[in-house]
Amino acid sequence: MVEQKQENLDVRSINFEPADGKPMFQFKPGQFAQLSRTLEGGAKEVRFYSLASSPYNAKGFTLIYKLKGSFTNFMNAMKKGDKVEVMGPMGHLAFDEGIHRKVVLFAGGVGIATMISIVRYIIGRKLNVPIILFYSSRTLDEIALKNELDGIAKKNRNFKVIYTVTREDPEKLKGWKGIYSRRVDGQMLRENIAKPDEWSYFVSGRTQMAVDMANAIKVLGVGQDKIKVEGYG
Numbered sequence: 001m002v003e004q005k006q007e008n009l010d011v012r013s014i015n016f017e018p019a020d021g022k023p024m025f026q027f028k029p030g031q032f033a034q035l036s037r038t039l040e041g042g043a044k045e046v047r048f049y050s051l052a053s054s055p056y057n058a059k060g061f062t063l064i065y066k067l068k069g070s071f072t073n074f075m076n077a078m079k080k081g082d083k084v085e086v087m088g089p090m091g092h093l094a095f096d097e098g099i100h101r102k103v104v105l106f107a108g109g110v111g112i113a114t115m116i117s118i119v120r121y122i123i124g125r126k127l128n129v130p131i132i133l134f135y136s137s138r139t140l141d142e143i144a145l146k147n148e149l150d151g152i153a154k155k156n157r158n159f160k161v162i163y164t165v166t167r168e169d170p171e172k173l174k175g176w177k178g179i180y181s182r183r184v185d186g187q188m189l190r191e192n193i194a195k196p197d198e199w200s201y202f203v204s205g206r207t208q209m210a211v212d213m214a215n216a217i218k219v220l221g222v223g224q225d226k227i228k229v230e231g232y233g
């Protein structure tokens with residue numbers, strides 16, 4: 001572990017580099033890794049986390065995790081130099097610039113970890129790939145990486161971020177412009193995506209949310225082959 005920082009109340013970013021100094025595994029933006037540790041008594045505790053950084057020229061990788069239970073509390077307590085076992089990369093949800101020319105990304109909650117890797121990669125490499133990111137959170141406080149996302153949107157005409165909150169107090173939403181306050185639906189997509197069949201779609205979040213988002217995309221008449229979904233269970 002190299003460093004970690006708080007992104008919001010219960011979401012943290014954590015950076016790792018190989019302890020042996022050897023080159024890290026190669027991954028594609030959107031993939032995840034398996035982390036494990038050995039518990040007292042010898043049992044292994046295993047969890048999966050999206051690789052949230054860009055793989056381009058990377059010495060290590062970043063994860064973004066939401067504090068929940070056993071493993072995330074263990075990560076939260078890690079100090080510089082502490083070690084964890086990592087295996088990867090894994091997962092079929094992966095951006096490939098040879099295939100995906102225009103991308104719509106859907107992140108639910110901590111699913112932003114998957115999508116920020118794709119955004120950081122495309123922007124970092126200055127690829128000519130337009131991105132529309134739909135980012136759904138329960139409340140305004142739960143939106144992570146907002147400064148980074150808004151900063152990228154300001155500097156790049158090719159990047160648009162659309163926030164939606166599903167359980168926010170309407171009073172708190174007063175004064176916020178351009179934020180939806182409902183689940184992602186076909187209407188929201190139609191308002192923001194021109195020529196829907198020209199785009200490739202990536203969805204990541206808790207399983208039910210991911211299924212709902214994928215269904216909203218299908219309403220636009222987009223073929224299943226253009227939609228990649230990853231559920232967090």
Ligand SMILES: Cc1cc2nc3c(=O)[nH]c(=O)nc-3n(C[C@H](O)[C@H](O)[C@H](O)COP(=O)(O)OP(=O)(O)OC[C@H]3O[C@@H](n4cnc5c(N)ncnc54)[C@H](O)[C@@H]3O)c2cc1C
Nearest residue numbers: 032047048049050064065066068069070071072110113232
């Ligand atoms: C492909 C994939 C990618 C993923 N990527 C990410 C990611 O990028 N970031 C991320 O944060 N997560 C990600 N996850 C989820 C992650 O793998 C873990 O499941 C998550 O971090 C919770 O692990 P934990 O050990 O902290 O919680 P756990 O201890 O496993 O607890 C999980 C839930 O059970 C509840 N719980 C725990 N103990 C008890 C108890 N005794 N009684 C009642 N309830 C209890 C907790 O409150 C919590 O809601 C991903 C999952 C998959 C499959």
